[in-house]
Amino acid sequence: MGKIVFLLHAHLPFVRHPEYSRFLEEDWLFEAISETYLPxxxxxxxxxxxxxxxxxxxxxxxxxxxxxxxxxLQDRYLQHLDRLIELSESECERNxxxxxxLPLAQMYRDLFLQNRHDFVELYGKNILRGFADLASRGRIELITTAATHSFLPLYQQYPETIQAQIALGLSSHWQHFGQRPRGMWLPECGYYEGLENHLERNGIEYFFSASHAVLYGSQLPRNGVYAPVQTPNGVM
Structure with a gap:
């Protein structure tokens, strides 16, 4: 019987503007927390x-x-939630x-209230604690990606840049979760021949890329994209 791997990749560009009381692009993060990460x-x-x-x-x-x-950003997300709760309660009254x-307004009100409870009471405003707890009990495996999610094939001529991207990605993961990840998601699934050498030097055992990196490689694996592929240096 075959096996399938489920991987969920989460990334957003860094946006933080303390010089403004509210900043539009920070809403990307707030919406992702409400609609993806907490659920x-x-x-x-x-x-x-x-x-x-x-x-x-x-x-x-x-x-x-x-x-x-x-x-x-944690405090601003809480303020964002409180505004949504106030709005949804007024919509319940209006409808x-x-x-x-009315059921639609109630559904959103209940969602926002649940998100607020989880964010504050369960995770102390840091939802990374939720992922860390699940990982510590073997429910999920946490992996990382390059530091700024840069498309690594563009930097083939600058190996020191690729090394920095990988090393800082690993350092960030250790800072937040207290462990080194075994795997790495290649930003935008970008792979080039030889990238696995950088990954091996940094202790990465496996990585994820796009199907065309396999199908248009120098050698087509027997099982194509329907089985893991091992690079010459042993990285999967």
């Missing part, structure tokens, strides 16, 4: 509490983890008696 953690916790065997890999980029761990829109 995802709830699913993981539900599987865990129900005793359902499950395991998958989650890649968190250094720029994303830096924002999620930042006190200013009283409207059978079409």
């Amino acid at each position: 995802l953690l709830r699913v993981f916790r539900s599987l865990d509490s129900d005793g359902i065997p499950s395991r998958m890999a989650v890649s968190l980029s250094p720029t994303l983890t830096a924002m999620l761990a930042d006190g200013l 009283k008696g409207d059978e079409a829109f």
